[in-house]
Amino acid sequence: MGDILIVLYPWIKSLHLISVISWMAGLFYLPRIFVYHVERSDGKDQ
Template identity: 60%
Template sequence: MLWIKAFHIIAVITWFAGIFYLPRLFVYHAMAEDEVSRERFKVMERKLYRGIMVPSMLVVIALGLWLISFNMEYYLVSTHWMHAKLTLVALLIGYHHYCGHLVKVFRDDRNTRSHVWFRWFNEVPVLLLIAIVILVVVRPF
């Protein structure tokens, strides 16, 4: 079980690295003024999303479900912190998929949002990460 937990944590770190970096690429992409830069950002965004973020998310979900399966009654019936954590993870998965939507928006040259909007958008996963880590470590309820 400890090996599964270790690889789950590694996958979470990898997934969050992408979740933190992709919106930063959106900031720079929204600021780009020349075609060469915009095309470069399209490639970087696509590769980051498809090559790192999606596989990492899938591994996080698979290993997380595997960990829960070891003691399903405890995690899904007795622990309210786990319910809260899974709710936040669901929001994070939604954020992830919205990032995928934005990759397509930029790919198709349809972005209408400013770099400032993307700077704020980039802060959402930080808040989710803080809350998730507190729930897992402190288990406040």
């Protein structure tokens, strides 16, 4: 069991790092998406 964890550790660490970076990028981009939708919906009301 320990041998397989030693082999998989770099892969798990890499996937975790990619996941965290993607999550943070999504959190930073989410407000911009909300602003975009508000700007698009303002034009349709008039």
